[in-house]
Amino acid sequence: xxxxxxxxxxxxxxxxxxxxxxxxxxxxxxxxxxxxxxxxxxxxxxxxxxxxxxxxxxxxxxxxxxxxxxxxxxxxxxxxxxxxxxxxxxxxxxxxxxxxxxxxxxxxxxxxxxxxxxxxxxxxxxxxxxxxxxxxxxxxxxxxxxxxxxxxxxxxxxxxxxxxxxxxxxxxxxxxxxxxxxxxxxxxxxxxxxxxxxxxxxxxxxxxxxxxxxxxxxxxxxxxxxxxxxxxxxxxxxxxxxxxxxxxxxxxxxxxxxxxxxxxxxxxxxxxxxxxxxxxxxxxxxxxx
Amino acid sequence: xxxxxxxxxxxxxxxxxxxxxxxxxxxxxxxxxxxxxxxxxxxxxxxxxxxxxxxxxxxxxxxxxxxxxxxxxxxxxxxxxxxxxxxxxxxxxxxxxxxxxxxxxxxxxxxxxxxxxxxxxxxxxxxxxxxxxxxxxxxxxxxxxxxxxxxxxxxxxxxxxxxxxxxxxxxxxxxxxxxxxxxxxxxxxxxxxxxxxxxxxxxxxxxxxxxxxxxxxxxxxxxxxxxxxxxxxxxxxxxxxxxxxxxxxxxxxxxxxxxxxxxxxxxxxxxxxxxxxxxxxxxxxxxxxxxxxxxxxxxxxxxxxxxxxxxxxxxxxxxxxxxxxxxxxxxxxxxxxxxxxxxxxxxxxxxxxxxxxxxxxxxxxxxxxxxxxxxxxxxxxxxxxxxxxxxxxxxxxxxxxxxxxxxxxxxxxxxxxxxxxxxxxxxxxxxxxxxxxxxxxxxxxxxxxxxxxxxxxxxxxxxxxxxxxxxxxxxxxxxxxxxxxxxxxxxxxxxxxxxxxxxxxxxxxxxxxxxxxxxxxxxxxxxxxxxxx
Numbered sequence: 037x038x039x040x041x042x043x044x045x046x047x048x049x050x051x052x053x054x055x056x057x058x059x060x061x062x063x064x065x066x067x068x069x070x071x072x073x074x075x076x077x078x079x080x081x082x083x084x085x086x087x088x089x090x091x092x093x094x095x096x097x098x099x100x101x102x103x104x105x106x107x108x109x110x111x112x113x114x115x116x117x118x119x120x121x122x123x124x125x126x127x128x129x130x131x132x133x134x135x136x137x138x139x140x141x142x143x144x145x146x147x148x149x150x151x152x153x154x155x156x157x158x159x160x161x162x163x164x165x166x167x168x169x170x171x172x173x174x175x176x177x178x179x180x181x182x183x184x185x186x187x188x189x190x191x192x193x194x195x196x197x198x199x200x201x202x203x204x205x206x207x208x209x210x211x212x213x214x215x216x217x218x219x220x221x222x223x224x225x226x227x228x229x230x231x232x233x234x235x236x237x238x239x240x241x242x243x244x245x246x247x248x249x250x251x252x253x254x255x256x257x258x259x260x261x262x263x264x265x266x267x268x269x270x271x272x273x274x275x276x277x278x279x280x281x282x283x284x285x286x287x288x289x290x291x292x293x294x295x296x297x298x299x300x301x302x303x304x305x306x307x308x309x310x311x312x313x314x315x316x317x318x319x320x321x322x323x324x325x
Numbered sequence: 326x327x328x329x330x331x332x333x334x335x336x337x338x339x340x341x342x343x344x345x346x347x348x349x350x351x352x353x354x355x356x357x358x359x360x361x362x363x364x365x366x367x368x369x370x371x372x373x374x375x376x377x378x379x380x381x382x383x384x385x386x387x388x389x390x391x392x393x394x395x396x397x398x399x400x401x402x403x404x405x406x407x408x409x410x411x412x413x414x415x416x417x418x419x420x421x422x423x424x425x426x427x428x429x430x431x432x433x434x435x436x437x438x439x440x441x442x443x444x445x446x447x448x449x450x451x452x453x454x455x456x457x458x459x460x461x462x463x464x465x466x467x468x469x470x471x472x473x474x475x476x477x478x479x480x481x482x483x484x485x486x487x488x489x490x491x492x493x494x495x496x497x498x499x500x501x502x503x504x505x506x507x508x509x510x511x512x513x514x515x516x517x518x519x520x521x522x523x524x525x526x527x528x529x530x531x532x533x534x535x536x537x538x539x540x541x542x543x544x545x546x547x548x549x550x551x552x553x554x555x556x557x558x559x560x561x562x563x564x565x566x567x568x569x570x571x572x573x574x575x576x577x578x579x580x581x582x583x584x585x586x587x588x589x590x591x592x593x594x595x596x597x598x599x600x601x602x603x604x605x606x607x608x609x610x611x612x613x614x615x616x617x618x619x620x621x622x623x624x625x626x627x628x629x630x631x632x633x634x635x636x637x638x639x640x641x642x643x644x645x646x647x648x649x650x651x652x653x654x655x656x657x658x659x660x661x662x663x664x665x666x667x668x669x670x671x672x673x674x675x676x677x678x679x680x681x682x683x684x685x686x687x688x689x690x691x692x693x694x695x696x697x698x699x700x701x702x703x704x705x706x707x708x709x710x711x712x713x714x715x716x717x718x719x720x721x722x723x724x725x726x727x728x729x730x731x732x733x734x735x736x737x738x739x740x741x742x743x744x745x746x747x748x749x750x751x752x753x754x755x756x757x758x759x760x761x762x763x764x765x766x767x768x769x770x771x772x773x774x775x776x777x778x779x780x781x782x783x784x785x786x787x788x789x790x791x792x793x794x795x796x797x798x799x800x801x802x803x804x805x806x807x808x809x810x811x812x813x814x815x816x817x818x819x820x821x822x823x824x825x826x827x828x829x830x831x832x833x834x835x836x837x838x839x840x841x842x843x844x845x846x847x848x849x850x851x852x853x854x855x856x857x858x
Contacts (some may be wrong), residue, residue, distance in 0.1 A: 045432040045511075045845060050343060054442035061492060062449045069453075069484035072554050096438075112510065116435040119506045127498050127540045132545025132575055138559055146567035154544030154637060163562075177563025180556075255556035265551065299633035 044112050048103070053096035060088030084293065085145070097283075098310050101300075105292065114299050121303040132314050135269065139262040139321060143171050152175050169297055174257025184250040188264065188323040190240045195235050196319050199274075202231035203312040206281070206305050218288070224283045230310065232278030239271045248309045266322055280304045328687065353437035355422045358444050360739075362419030363732070365447060367808070369411030370725075372455070374801050376404040387784050387796035397780035398466035405469035409586065409737070410453050410493045416728045416792075417589040418443075418500045421528050424735060425504060427832035427839060428522045430513030430848040443499035449493035455622075457482035457489075459586035468778060470575060471546065473560040473568050477553050487550045492541040501535035504528055510763050513831065513848045519610055522830050525593030526613050530620045533611045537624075542578040545571060569634050576627035587687075587719060587770065588616055590727030591604050591658060596679045596830070597734050597758045601677035601825035602669025608661040615654035615661075615722070622651045632703045639698045648698035652691070659688055675749030675823070679730035682722055682757050690718030693768065708778075711771025717764045721800075722757070729756070729807065736811070737820035741838030744814045748806055755803035762796025 050289035064085025071078030109117075123321065151169025152160030160167060167176035172185040175262075185193065244250040254264040284304050287293065295302050342348045344735070352358055379400045383391050392400070422440065426433055434440045452611065455462040462480010465471070473485070479486065508529045512521070521529075548559040549571070558564020560571050585692040593613075599606045606612065628636060628644040662684050697703050706712060729752075736744050765787035771777075775786045782790065820837040835843045 045847070046434045047842075047845075048353055048437055050347065050353050051441070052351050053343050053787060054438055055350045055445050056446040057442055058449050061446060062452070065449070065453055065485075065488040065492065069488055072484045073481050074379075079826045086585045116506050120502050121440070121760055123502045123505055123536050124498075127502075127536045130537050133538035134541045135548075137541075137574060137577070138544075138548065141564060141567070141570045141573065146562070146570060147565050149567075150562060151564065173565045175563050175565030176557055176563070177559050177562070179560075179564035249421055253556075254551070255558075257563075261551070261557035261559055261564070261566070262546075265548070265557065277522050 038165070044208045045180060046108065048108075051099065053092050053098070056088065056095070060085050062090050063088055081177055084112060092161055101287070103248060104297075104300075105157065109297075112295065117299045117303070121299075125306060129314075130309065132266075132269065132317075134148055135262065135266050136317065136321065139266065142258045142262060145173060147175075150223045153167065172259035172263075174259055177257075180253055180256035180260055181251060183252045183256045185259065186242070186250070186252060186323060188319070189237055191245075192319060195238050195242075195313065198231050198235045198238070199312050199315050202228045202235070203309055205231065206308050210301070210305055213293060213301060216246040216295055222288050225281060228263055229281035229285060232281060232308075233259050236271060236275050236278065239267065239274075261280070263322055266318055270311065270314055270318055273314070277304065277311050280307065333829055340501075352441050353433065354424050354841065355437065355440065356739075358434075358437075358440050359419045359422030359424075361444050362415045362422055362447075365444070366412050366416035366419060366728075367811075369407050369415070369451065371804070373404050373407035373412055374804065376400045376407065377797060378801055380404065380820055381797035383780050384782070384790050386791065387782055387787055389781055392780070394780045395463055395466055398468075398778065399464040401778055402465045402467065402469050403454070403458070406454060407451070408720075409582070411447070412489075412726050413586045413728070414493075416539070417528075417531070417586070417724075418497075418504075419590065420524075420593070420735075421500075421504050422726070422751060423524040423739065425507055425525055425528060426511070427738075427835065427843060428525050428830055429511060430515060430831045430844045431507055431511035431842050432842065434503045434504050438738045440503050443503065443782060445495045446492050446496040450489045452494065453485050454489040457485050458487070470579070471549065472575075473549060473571050474551065475645050476487050476549060476669050483553060484550065487516075487546045490546045491543055494543045495813050496540045497535050501532035501539075504532040505536070505623060508532075513844075519613065522592075523595035523609065523612055525590035526614075527588040527595070528617050528852075529618050531585050531588045534620055536624065538578040538581040538585075542582075545574040545578065547573075561737065569631070572631045572634060572757075574629045577624070577675035579630060580627040581620070581623040583716075583719075584619055586724045588620065590683065590687075590724045591616060592748045593731040593734070594662060594683050595658075597676045597680040597730055598665050600734075600825050600827045600829070601674060602666045602671050602678075603641060603670040604665055605829075606661070606772065607664035607667075608657070609781075614663055615657040617653060618654040622654070626651065629698055629700075632833075633707045634702045645698055645700045649695060652695055655691055659684060659691075664853035665832060670827075674733075675744075676730045676734035677754055678750065678753045678757075679726045679733065682753070683726045683730065683813060685717055686722035686726070686757075688762070690715055690720075690723055693718065698800050706771060708713060708776055710767040710775045710777055714764050715766070716718060721764065722760050726756070734810070734825075735772070735832075736814050737817075737824045738812045738832060738835075738839055739836050741820055742815055742817040742818055742825075743820050744810050748813075750812045752803060752806040752810060755806065756800060758795045759803055759853065760801035761802055763793050764796075765793045766790075766796075784845075835837070 062085070063081055067078050067082030067085050069078070070102075071082055085231035135212040148154070148169045148290070149156040149159060150164055153165055155168060162240055174180050174310060205224045208226060209221050211223040212218075212224060214320070234237055252263070253260050341692060342354070343351070346519060351730070352361075379392060380397065383389070383397055418636060422434060425431075458751055460481040465476065465482050465486045467476035468480060478482070507634050508521070508525055548557065551557040552559050552561065558566045560566050560568045562568070567755075595606055595612060626639060626644055626648045629648045632641060673681075693711065695714055697706055697712065732748055733744060770786055770789050770793075773786065775782055823833045824837060831848060832839075
């Protein structure tokens with residue numbers, strides 16, 4: 037794997053962005069914590085933290101894009117970026133794995149146990165008499181009250197189609213880039229992030245529907261918890277991915293990326309495929325089965 | 326030989342460190358960042374150590390004397406969090422930063438700015454965590470494992486605890502990504518994977534573990550946060566969740582985490598023992614496979630931390646046998662260290678002494694681990710001082726002794742001067758005697774039934790507790806020698822490039838102290854090969 041295209045290694049000069057990022061994180065974490073503890077000032081500290089972090093992200097990326105356009109990065113740096121992105125996405129996969137793990141644990145273990153399966157006969161008899169294990173459920177305590185489960189067909193199916201299509205369009209965009217067809221690249225990239233934002237909008241519609249008409253809330257027991265946490269974190273990742281795609285789109289318009297060097301494009305495309313794969317898992321295990 | 330070539334570059338920073346505070350705040354230099362990590366970890370070692378002193382003072386005699394029980398619980402919780410996430414882990418990341426580029430012949434870490442950020446998140450995380458000591462309701466006191474529902478009783482500190490953990494996780498993940506990319510992408514030509522030094526190998530495996538499990542911890546504490554503030558039911562039986570589920574998710578992180586803290590230690594010891602035995606490491610490749618096996622097994626043994634919560638018999642059997650299986654690759658490692666020393670021309674400088682103590686005392690901790698792995702026996706040992714004795718044996722004369730060995734071993738390379746060997750040996754003997762005095766009696770206390778995380782105890786446990794407290798005080802004071810040796814390290818005699826007669830590896834081919842920039846061009850294949858051979 038070791039690549040040595042040039043005699044000298046490239047080591048970037050110092051940067052103030054990391055320390056700005058740390059300051060932003062301090063404000064954000066202290067702000068959100070004190071806000072959760074009931075302090076109104078916490079909200080403003082949190083928003084200040086968000087502002088500093090957005091400032092850091094734009095500044096840091098602008099610096100790196102500038103250096104990249106100036107031709108400072110050799111192939112080895114490109115490889116480092118690629119591998120770094122790959123392992124970052126892997127860490128994201130593991131983050132989702134924790135929530136999928138919670139879902140599987142609830143469906144296959146804790147809920148059946150509450151219903152008296154395995155050696156938990158007395159748990160059911162003495163603590164939760166009359167509770168029958170089923171999925172979806174808001175638990176033997178009927179936490180959050182009566183609700184309707186989200187049906188797999190309708191909006192979620194449309195969303196699945198949207199996201200799968202966007203995965204195809206981003207691949208077409210990639211092939212266009214490799215073939216040097218810049219107009220086609222821009223069009224399919226635009227299609228991708230528009231599909232992405234449409235997905236996020238539809239997800240919003242679905243949430244409003246769930247909250248207003250189905251009494252399906254984050255507080256609806258374990259079903260509501262896993263449903264909203266999984267789809268919520270996924271939706272957050274789609275939003276981030278769509279924003280990144282938009283930035284890549286504008287970079288394409290500015291003439292960035294060549295057939296040989298387009299790490300940022302590929303990194304975002306990988307990320308997009310990652311949110312797509314997570315969605316397939318979600319659609320199958322949260323909505324459908 | 327020196328690989329510092331004439332400066333052909335036009336980058337101003339190639340000439341040397343920047344002036345003033347900016348050198349540290351904006352650094353992209355792996356040596357400076359490594360130094361910051363190591364200093365940070367030393368500070369945290371003393372902060373966590375001070376908490377240990379509070380614990381041992383309270384336990385020196387029966388009855389409640391110095392602190393409120395609630396505060397005592399905060400001390401055990403904070404001591405663990407600080408030592409694990411602030412002491413041991415950053416120390417190993419610091420060593421990785423300093424040594425991996427030197428060992429693989431790279432100019433720096435692969436992603437130097439991210440490297441800076443992963444360090445500078447840590448002071449933020451620990452400022453937040455330590456600030457909880459002064460909050461209404463006190464610092465977290467539910468144990469570092471944060472089991473619900475107990476942890477949900479934490480006062481104002483609760484969200485700060487969760488977000489501090491998030492920050493530590495972000496820092497670790499970025500550090501791990503950097504280590505992997507550096508090793509995979511920046512190695513000297515001809516340094517094939519199986520030619521890599523053991524420290525590099527163990528860190529590569531550790532980094533994979535970190536990337537795989539830190540996000541899982543983040544998920545687990547996020548569920549705690551939403552259960553507390555947003556009404557989710559992950560750990561609420563009435564809602565269909567299960568508090569035990571937290572333990573499963575937590576220990577899926579927690580057991581690999583244990584190996585995250587010991588695998589780099591294995592690597593350090595595998596560097597030091599060959600040097601002072603003047604022999605090649607016995608069974609280099611089998612060491613690699615053993616470390617990889619340990620890492621793999623660490624993912625399928627987590628429930629041995631929770632045999633008493635109630636799980637199906639088949640589950641208990643699976644986790645018991647899988648856990649015991651770990652003894653096999655670990656045995657391979659211990660065997661190889663001993664075989665490396667066999668008929669070697671051994672000398673006993675401070676790093677070697679710490680490494681020998683590591684092999685011996687870590688193995689004691691390993692054996693008590695085997696005892697705990699036996700599910701029927703564990704039901705007796707669970708939550709007693711036997712467990713405390715076990716994990717302190719693997720962490721203190723295990724991980725921490727390896728860190729100290731590494732510091733003594735590489736300090737001449739870092740500073741260009743030999744440290745005071747007499748004081749180093751004094752530090753070693755004091756630490757070794759007192760560490761055993763502290764933790765060995767805890768085995769007996771645990772077997773006799775003394776529970777952990779309790780500020781008071783039945784009078785029958787007095788003698789051993791008093792001995793342990795004396796040992797802890799002695800161990801704490803002994804570490805002042807360590808600080809003195811480090812602070813005065815710049816006054817010793819000049820170190821040669823090779824420093825130790827039997828040392829091999831690329832890091833010994835650069836001058837002592839290592840110049841600010843090393844390996845700006847890839848080392849020649851022949852040199853890399855020879856240094857390894």
